[in-house]
Amino acid sequence: xxxxxxxxxxxxxxxxxxxxxILTILCTGLIVLTLYTDYISRPLSVIAGRIVVPMxxxxxxxxxxxxxxxxxxxxxxxxxxxxxxxxxxxxxxTIENTMYKQDRYELTNxxxxxxxxxxxxxxxxxxxxxxxxxxxNWFHSFTINKGYEDGLEVDMNIMAGSGLVGRITKVGPxxxxxxxxxxxxxxxxxxxxxxxxxLIVSGNLELYADGVVEFEQLKDNADRVVIGDKIVTSNxxxxxxxxxxxxxxxxxxxxxxxxxxxxRLTPAVDFERLDIVLVILxxxxxxxx
Numbered sequence: 001x002x003x004x005x006x007x008x009x010x011x012x013x014x015x016x017x018x019x020x021x022i023l024t025i026l027c028t029g030l031i032v033l034t035l036y037t038d039y040i041s042r043p044l045s046v047i048a049g050r051i052v053v054p055m056x057x058x059x060x061x062x063x064x065x066x067x068x069x070x071x072x073x074x075x076x077x078x079x080x081x082x083x084x085x086x087x088x089x090x091x092x093x094t095i096e097n098t099m100y101k102q103d104r105y106e107l108t109n110x111x112x113x114x115x116x117x118x119x120x121x122x123x124x125x126x127x128x129x130x131x132x133x134x135x136x137n138w139f140h141s142f143t144i145n146k147g148y149e150d151g152l153e154v155d156m157n158i159m160a161g162s163g164l165v166g167r168i169t170k171v172g173p174x175x176x177x178x179x180x181x182x183x184x185x186x187x188x189x190x191x192x193x194x195x196x197x198x199l200i201v202s203g204n205l206e207l208y209a210d211g212v213v214e215f216e217q218l219k220d221n222a223d224r225v226v227i228g229d230k231i232v233t234s235n236x237x238x239x240x241x242x243x244x245x246x247x248x249x250x251x252x253x254x255x256x257x258x259x260x261x262x263x264r265l266t267p268a269v270d271f272e273r274l275d276i277v278l279v280i281l282x283x284x285x286x287x288x289x
Contacts, residue, residue, distance in 0.1 A: 113278055116159055123241065123280045125159075126150060130274055131175070139165075139271045140183045140205060144279070147172045151281055155239050160277040163245030163268030164233060168279070176279075181246065182208045182271055190215065190246050191234040195224045198234050201246055207264065208271070212250055216262040225252065231265055241284055 117125055128144040146152050148171045158165040158178050166180035181188060186203035199218040207213055218225065229249045233240040245268045252263040 112161060113276060116162065117278060120159070120244065120280075123282055125278045125280050126152075127276060128176075128279055129276050139180055139274050141166075141169075141177065141179045142274070144176050144178060144277060145174065146279060147174045147176050149173050152176050152279060153283060155283055157239075157241050157244065157280045158277050159244065159280065160274055161269040163247070164240065165269050165271075165274070165277055167239055178277075180271060182213055182267060188240050188246070189234045189237040190231045192218075192220075192225050192249075193230040193232050195220070195229075197225060198236065199231070201231065201265070208267075212264040212266055213247070214262065215249075215265055216255075216260070218252075218261040218263070219259070220252075220261050221259075225249065225261070227252065237284065239284060241280060241282065 113127065126146065128146040130139075130142050131145045133142040134140050144158075152168060152171050154168050154171055156168045158167060164181060166178050166183075166186070168176045169179045170177035179186060181201065181203055182205060183203045184205055188201050189198060190201045191198045197218060197220050199215045201213060201215045204213050215231065227249050231246045231249060233242055233244045233246060235242045247265040247267040249263060249265050252261055254261050
């Protein structure tokens, strides 16, 4: 019987078993052809090289990029954490350095006060800290944290640095107001330590912009007073105890009357950097009595 069955008026058909046989023969032939020749594999390799390999390379590149990006993000996260830690460490070191500078500054002031206390050991003294000051560029006047509960009284002398600062003008229970010798309305009697010639020291805030104050009524007919001489409080001062350093002469001029001299002196105290002071717990009147 013929494998092709076709009746009149019907479509062409092929029996299933013959179709399977044909396909088997075809597949077997292709297998043999593939094993012993490159007639089929070569075009397939070309196609794979043109399509599959670039796709694999692209996928590999994307994977590598994503992996590298992930590593970068991890590295950036670690850097940010390290930066935050270092910033916190810097802040802590800055605070410690500031505290160290403050402690060193206060230690220097305390050492200066200790030396000043030893220099004027004849007077009983108490330390006090400045807690307020009047507006202005310098310490024209200020308030300290000690008052009559600590034994302070009006006109008690104030020292700091290397010498005289001023005197108390008002006293409260735990505070006192101080007027300095550089204030415009401040006058005190002084004398040249080397010659004992007397003079009057007057405050002048405008002059203190150049670091000096005025003196006048110096009687020095023998011309013994020279620049650099020390000026101290005199015995005839009615407010200040004697022998406290006021400053150093920086200029001398003969007055028009040709009898007295005037000039300028540099105070022994840096009034721009006052912090801790010494209060002498004695009054001039008590000393005189």
